[in-house]
Every structure is written in structure tokens, then in C-alpha cells.
Amino acid sequence: MTSDASSPISRYPAPSIEALPDDLRQRILEVQEKSGFVPNVFLAFAHRPDEFRAFFAYHDAVMLRPSGLSKGEKEMIVVATSGANDCLYCVVAHGAILRIYAKNPRVADQVAVNYRKAEITPRQKAMLAFALKVATDSAALEEADYDAVRKHGFDDEDLWDIGSIAAFFAMSNRIANLIAMRPNDEFYLMGRVPREKK
Amino acid sequence: MTSDASSPISRYPAPSIEALPDDLRQRILEVQEKSGFVPNVFLAFAHRPDEFRAFFAYHDAVMLRPSGLSKGEKEMIVVATSGANDCLYCVVAHGAILRIYAKNPRVADQVAVNYRKAEITPRQKAMLAFALKVATDSAALEEADYDAVRKHGFDDEDLWDIGSIAAFFAMSNRIANLIAMRPNDEFYLMGRVPREKK
Amino acid sequence: MTSDASSPISRYPAPSIEALPDDLRQRILEVQEKSGFVPNVFLAFAHRPDEFRAFFAYHDAVMLRPSGLSKGEKEMIVVATSGANDCLYCVVAHGAILRIYAKNPRVADQVAVNYRKAEITPRQKAMLAFALKVATDSAALEEADYDAVRKHGFDDEDLWDIGSIAAFFAMSNRIANLIAMRPNDEFYLMGRVPREKK
Amino acid sequence: MTSDASSPISRYPAPSIEALPDDLRQRILEVQEKSGFVPNVFLAFAHRPDEFRAFFAYHDAVMLRPSGLSKGEKEMIVVATSGANDCLYCVVAHGAILRIYAKNPRVADQVAVNYRKAEITPRQKAMLAFALKVATDSAALEEADYDAVRKHGFDDEDLWDIGSIAAFFAMSNRIANLIAMRPNDEFYLMGRVPREKK
Amino acid sequence: MTSDASSPISRYPAPSIEALPDDLRQRILEVQEKSGFVPNVFLAFAHRPDEFRAFFAYHDAVMLRPSGLSKGEKEMIVVATSGANDCLYCVVAHGAILRIYAKNPRVADQVAVNYRKAEITPRQKAMLAFALKVATDSAALEEADYDAVRKHGFDDEDLWDIGSIAAFFAMSNRIANLIAMRPNDEFYLMGRVPREKK
């Protein structure tokens, strides 16, 4: 098989970065500077600048907000619920981020396939059980579900965080599946091998 | 049974409108001016101002954007997918908006229960079939699904609209279920009886 | 959209009331006298007089029988299970009856979408959980299911009532879906606005 | 294991045949005369005489009505849909009747497990596919489903028969599961061995 | 309906017993000697001798191994999980074996349809609940599932047995469905009538 890197980023045309509105171009250049490449989600959403702005504003609001959840725990929720939704882009891209935050090269594959078998704490398993119920059967949430998470020390704001991340990626997964967003080749290996010292 | 109007708007405390950031308060007062009441979704999201801003920015980006879909058709997607997700708030609130846009007091109940039996066009049924696949099984989308909608005259931008609305409300439905957002009493009757002439 | 009232009542031809057997015609005239219109279920079933007789005899046997359940509670079961079965006719027609019995213009929409969020008592929620298990997964009924309802004060005869109503409407919903029975326009608004004083 | 014949017929008390209303007692004695035993469904429903009358009236209306379906084909529908609903009483009791009508000692077990592998005609397989859709997902019925049966020569009245039998046993299966109705020991062997000549 | 006995044993050609490798022919002749006929599973797998050898070696390893489960209990697992997988060959063939081991002509039909209503012990019901979870949702197994079986006296080796039988027949059921393996006519009646004394 030949490399995938020249394949389209999605079913929709990739924009010219130069022709984008200033704020989009600036965000894209920043992420490129930081990551060494532009994750395709930025290029795919740039097809619709207003949706780009709202999407990343929502992402940042739930993912960057100070919280009772660590950054790694937030990414676990992303990977577990994206696995349940069979979303290739999110499993691969957020799997990479999870490996880096958790400093564990195995945990993303574990959480994507079956969190019950993952090298994570009972508290994290309870968190993921709740997140998956939000992702897959939110109408059936009952007091017992909230209580099962609370007894691990999560408070009501944490519950909002867990549920909102599951909900935001319910949206992201569906859009990625809709437009067939392709994960960048770089994500597959990130966090799997020790970084070289500079 | 007594009125529901004094019940909490959700599992989380309702904010004091006066204490909200200016931009939130202004949007809330505008919607109150226009609708005669404040839909609870505005009060519930005001608990988290950054999420409020991003949520409504996304909502406006997909729902107010000029499109090959009419405003009524967009609301049909909201009601049909919210029905599939058993989301009380969205079925009731967007059902009201759909009745008004469609000038039809029955169509929202029909679409919420089973779009196949609704008084809508074959084109609209094809649109809802696609939206429901995005809502409930997006990983299984195949070319045949896109083709089935395209043959009714929807183009690729329309497909993005249909799918993005289904995806945005996949998020909204989960948050509403998570926090048990209560629909305002006003929504239940809106659009069911002819407006009185002034 | 134009009115639906001239659309066919189902996939099958509507009978001429005059040409019906006496007992059917009499029952139809009685319900017309009482309700002000003939619900389409009477016309649709009149296509098969023996099935008409048995259907309404069964309906009356379970719905009119003195019981530990109130009339409103029985209609809640109808609406909740018909919602689970996506049956437009039964959700709309029995939603109307539920609103009238419960004297609550919101409860039918709530129960049809998600009884867990409805303005009903814990006892009624337990009753609906049991009814929905009968409706959707009766083979898996276990002692714990019976016990969960009994502890709210329902006795064995009440359990028969709850289950039989769920079962009878499992049949009704399937027939209504099979023949595409159309709810009369009148049902949509019934019980939503206060009756005018005469 | 010891014989089951002394076990209760259901979760509810069996009535005394002598104490039953005349019409029930007469029907029960007739079936006993004809079959050599009283199928437990008669005793179980006798707990509620009005429901007994309506249940068997409905049963007779759909099962005994002259039809484009043979008696054996009607019982195939019962067995296939009861298999899908995991209803022990109906699979065993109607399996016996099917074996007798079809003069085939294997067909009931085949149809109960997987009609696609049964020794039946393509026309009968199409009939059962339609019946099973009515039984398990009636809301999703579409024109293509009706057409798939019609092309095997079934007309609209036959479609009503197929669907109504599936619907009636959707009710029966749920009641049998609810009350844990026990199949009589006699049914298990009926139709499996050639009748002895008298 | 005419006899099925001349129909093909599966979608693949039946081998000539004479032309088979010695070990296969010998095993087949042994089973014919013991049973009076050759179960079609032997002929169907003989199409691929290496798979034949491995299949029956695995079968014997789990089914003939001394165990905390009786032979009848092992066959109950086969019948219950094959029922859940809608596998005609395994329900019919192993149903026969179960009837013989259990000396009960009803238990196989009961367990195939719904083990909750079967004439078996609470211990056996717990065993089947665990086996069915392995068969249908093994990824969701949790400590509570293991504990629920252990409290009936099953130890860890018994749990391996229960799960491995469910797993082995998960394979068998899929192969039988894939190749449309036909149960021999003889199985349908075996164990249903008392054996004639010699």
C-alpha cells in the first residue's frame, strides 16, 4: 500500500490557507507551529469559517477549562466515546494526544477498544462508563448513573465536564463520519515512541 | 397536576440574569423581547458563559446560514433527530418552531414520532432519512446514502447542512438529557392555534 | 402545507358508515355523538367487522375495567409504549385522551418522548418502566421487575393491567403502522387549551 | 427432572372450570373434547372473562377467516414471530399446530429458529420476512416491504392478514411472557410422530 | 411437504466417505455405529480435513473434559447460546442430545426459546445467564457477572468451561449459518419419546 498523505482530507475540497480569513489562518499557523503539521480537522472545518470558529470555541471551552478532570482524563473520554461511535479521525488523532498526556503508549488503543480492560484507575473506569452512557443512551440516564460517578469524588461541575465532552464529540464524530475526514499520517505514531532529546 | 412553571430549569442552578456577562444578558433580553419569554436553554447554558457563546454561535452558523434547505426543513431535522434521541427539551421547543415555520400544527408531532407517516414531501423524507442515519449510525454512511439524497436535488453543501444539523443536535440532545433541561411551558402550545389578530 | 383532513384514513378504503353492520354503525355514531367526530381507528377497523368487534371488546376490557390504576395512568401506559413503538396514531390520539384525563396539557408530550423527564410521580415512573419492559423486551422479565413495581403499592391484578395494556397496544401500534392509520386532525389540539364554558 | 405437569399454569391462579361463566366453560369443554386436553391459554385467560372473550374472538377473527393464506401459513407466522419474541408458550403450542397443519414434523422447529433455513417456499419466506418486520420494527415499514410480498401473489387483504396475525401474537407473546404461561406437556410431541390408526 | 432427507447437507458438496483420510473416515464410522446415522456436521466439516480435526478436537476438549458441569448442563449452554444465535443445526442437534442427557423431553425447546421459563434450577439459570453474556456481549463482562455465577458454587475452572463452550459454539453457529448446514431428520425426534426396550 502506498502512502495516504496525498489523499484528500475529506469529501469536501481543502481550502487554500492563504485565502482564509485572518483569524482562521492565524489559528492554523499556530497549530502548525506547535505540532509540526496541520491536523486535517482545521482544514476541513475551514470550508465553513463560522462553523470553524464555533467548533473550536466549543472545543476549547470544554477541553481547556480548569476542571476536576486532568487533560489526560478528558482525552480518555474523547477516545472512548469516539471508539463507540467508530470515528476514525477522532480515535486516531485524540488517541495520539491521549498517549502524550498520559505518557503511556498503550492506553489509547485500550480505551478505544474496551475501557474495561485498560490500564486505568477504577475512578477513570467509572468516568468512562458515565461518558459512554451519555454518548450512546443519554435518554436513559438515571440517578444511579450520577451516583456511581459521584462516589469516586467527581462533583456536579465534573459531571457537566464529562457529559459535555461526550456530547461535543458526539457532534464531532458525526461530522467527521459525514465528511470522511482523514486523520493525518503523523497521528498514528505520535506518543508511541520516546521523543528524541534535542 | 399542577403547573410545571416553578420547577427548576435543569439539574444545575439557574443564573441570575443581572449577574451575567453583558453579551449573554443582551442575547437573553433580545430573545425575551422577541419571544415573550426566555427559553430555558439560554438560562441553562448561561451557567457556563464560554459554552453558552460557542453553543449559540454554532447554532446560528448552521441554522441561520442561507441554504438549499428552508428554515422549516432545518427544524424538521432537529425534531426528527431529537425524537430519535428521546430529547424532551428539543422535541418540544423545536417542535414549536417547526409548527410556526411550516404553518402546520400537526407536522412536528408527526416528524417527532415517525417521519415516514408525516405530511411532508418525498424530498423531505429523503432528507430526514439521511439526517437520521447521521444521528444514529454515522459510521455506516455509504455512497448509496449520499446518492439517495442527491437525487432529490440536494447538493454537497446541502448535505453538509443536513448532517451538521443532525450532528449539532446530537450534542444538544445529550447535554439536555445530561442536565435534565426542562422545556418552558410556553412551547407546548406555540404554533398549534392561529395567532390572534392584533 | 394544506390540511390533512381530506387524506385517506389508512392504506385501506374507508367504509361507508351507512353500509356497516348495525352494531358497528351504532358504536360509531355513539362515539361521534360523544367526541364530535369519528376517530379514524373506528373507520379503519370497520373494514373487518369481526376484528372491529374483538378489538374494541379487548380495548374496553382492559381500559374500562375498574383497577388500581387511574384512567389517566392507563393512558400514560398507552402513550409511553406507543412512543417506544413510534406509532403516530396512538401517540396523537391517546395523547389527547391523556391530556384530558390528567388535566395537564404537557404530560402526553413528555411521556411520549421520555417518561423519565415527565411531570409524574415516582410510582407512575415505576409503572411505565414495567410497561416499557413488557412492550420492548418481555422475554427478559424477571422477579426484580415485578418487585420494583410492587413496592409502589401495585398488586398482582394491577400488574396484569399494566402488562395487558402494554400488550394490547403492542398489537394496536403494529396494526396502525401496518395500515398507516392517520390520526384525525382534531386530536392534535385536544386537551391543550381550556375548554370554553358553555 | 420430574414431570412439569403439576406446575402452575402461570403466575396467576388457575380458575375452577365449574365456577366459570357458561360461555367460557362451554368453549373450554369444546376444546378439551377436540384436543383431549385444555391448553393452558384457556385456563390462564379465564382469570379475566372479558379478556378471555375478546382474546379468543380476535384470535378466531384473524386465524379462522378465509384467506389467501393457508392455515399452515398462518401458523408459520405465529411460530416465526413468537420465536423472535422468545415466547415459550406460543412457540411450543403453535409449533404443534403448525406441524399438524403442515404435515411436517420439522418445520416448526425450523421456522422458530430461522425461517431462512426452513423447508418452505420462497413465497412463504417472503411472507415471514414481512411478518417479522411487523413484529419487530413496524414503524420502519416502507413501500418496498409491501412490494416484496405482493410480487409473490399476496394481495392487500392477505397483507392485512399477515400483519394482523403478527400483531395479535405480539400481544399474545407479551401476555404469555408477563404471566409466565406454561405450555402443556402435550404440545411438545404433537405432530412429531405419525398418529396411530384407530 | 416432502421429506428433507434428500436435500443437500450444506452449501458445499458432501464428501465421499470412502475417499476421506483414514482418521476422518474412522471417526465418522464410529459415530455412525454409535448413533445409527452420521450427523451432517461430520460430513460438512470433512470438506476440509484439517478443520475437521481441529474442530472435533476442540469440541471434545471442552465437552468431554471432567468438569463441575454435568454433561446435560454443558448441552444446555450449547442449546441456549445457539438459540440466541438463531443456529438451526445446533439447536436441533444439540437439543436432541440435551433431551437424552437430561432425560427430559421438554427442556431443550424451553432452553432454546427462553431459559428463564425453563424447568431448570436457579444454579442452571445463573450458568446460562453467564453463558449468554459471553455469547452476545463478552466485551461487557464485569466482576459482577463472575460473582453472580460463583455464588451458585461454580469455581474458576467451571467459569472457563461455561465461557469456552459458549465461545466454541459462537464459532460453530457462525460456520453452520455460513454454510447452511442442515440438521439430520433423526435429531428432531430424538429424546422426545421413551426408547423402546430391546
Place this chain on the structure above:
Amino acid sequence: MTSDASSPISRYPAPSIEALPDDLRQRILEVQEKSGFVPNVFLAFAHRPDEFRAFFAYHDAVMLRPSGLSKGEKEMIVVATSGANDCLYCVVAHGAILRIYAKNPRVADQVAVNYRKAEITPRQKAMLAFALKVATDSAALEEADYDAVRKHGFDDEDLWDIGSIAAFFAMSNRIANLIAMRPNDEFYLMGRVPREKK
């Protein structure tokens, strides 16, 4: 997070390699020689030598047999169906093997999450669609399923291969989930980075 390598290989005790029967010890030493480590599946199954022998005999019979499927295509089936069954061990271990055979570091993650988005040929997608139907709904296999694969050039022996691999891993996945088999750390990175030249 600390390394997982000292965690137990499964819920059951790992055997002492020295104490194993000769044939098991020899096979284990061979695989260790070839791979540089002992995959945990060999140690886990060594708990039951007869099941070890039959398991690997079956594995070899279907996986090593000359076939119209390439070795890489066979591993695609393993990874796709193990993904559908949420089996951590098989997704991780066979994902490694697939990457090596396919000389593609991305394809295993793609196939495990959603084969429809993978960098594979239409022929391979058809093969996986058929394999997944065998894995998840084999009772519903119909002629159209066989035809859809055949038109890509697969013959009846290839169909047996595809289905048998899906079936064998239906068993493997369930056993791995039952005993909580842990993938060796080595698998996670295999095939993701170019091998160093010697």
C-alpha cells in the same frame, strides 16, 4: 502510568513453561525464537493443554491454508471482526501482524475502527462487509450477501475462508474477553516504525 509488563497475562495463572507438555513447550519456544517474545495467548491457553492444541490447530488450518486471500487480507478479517467484538487482545496483537503483512503502519487502526474509511481496495471492503455479517448477524445471511462478495472474484472456497476466520475469531474474542487476556506490550508498536537494518 507505569509499565503493564508485570501485570498478569489473564484472570488465570500463567503456567511455568518448563512444566508444560513437550509439544506445548516446543511450540512456545519456537514462537519466542521467531518473534523475540511469547505472545500471551500461548501462555493463557497453556492452562488447558488440550484446548491449546485444538485452538492452534484450528488457527493454523484457517490462517495458514493456501487461499484466494492474501495473508494480509486474512489478518484484516481478524482485526475488523475483533474490533466489532471489542476484543483488546486480538485488535492489538493481530493489528501488529496486519501492519507487518500489509507493510502499512495505518491500516490496522483504520480497519479496527471502521473499514469503510480504510486505505483498502473495494474488493477488500466487500470481503470485510461479508466477514462482519458472519461475525455479528450470521443468521441473517442471504444469497445477496454471498453474491456481493463473489462479484469481486472470490469463489466458494474463499467464502468458506472468510467466514471461518470470522467464526474462529468469534470464539477467540469471547475467550480473550472471558479470561481478560492482556496483549503483550511489544505488539503495540510492531509494524509502526521501519525495521532497523541489521
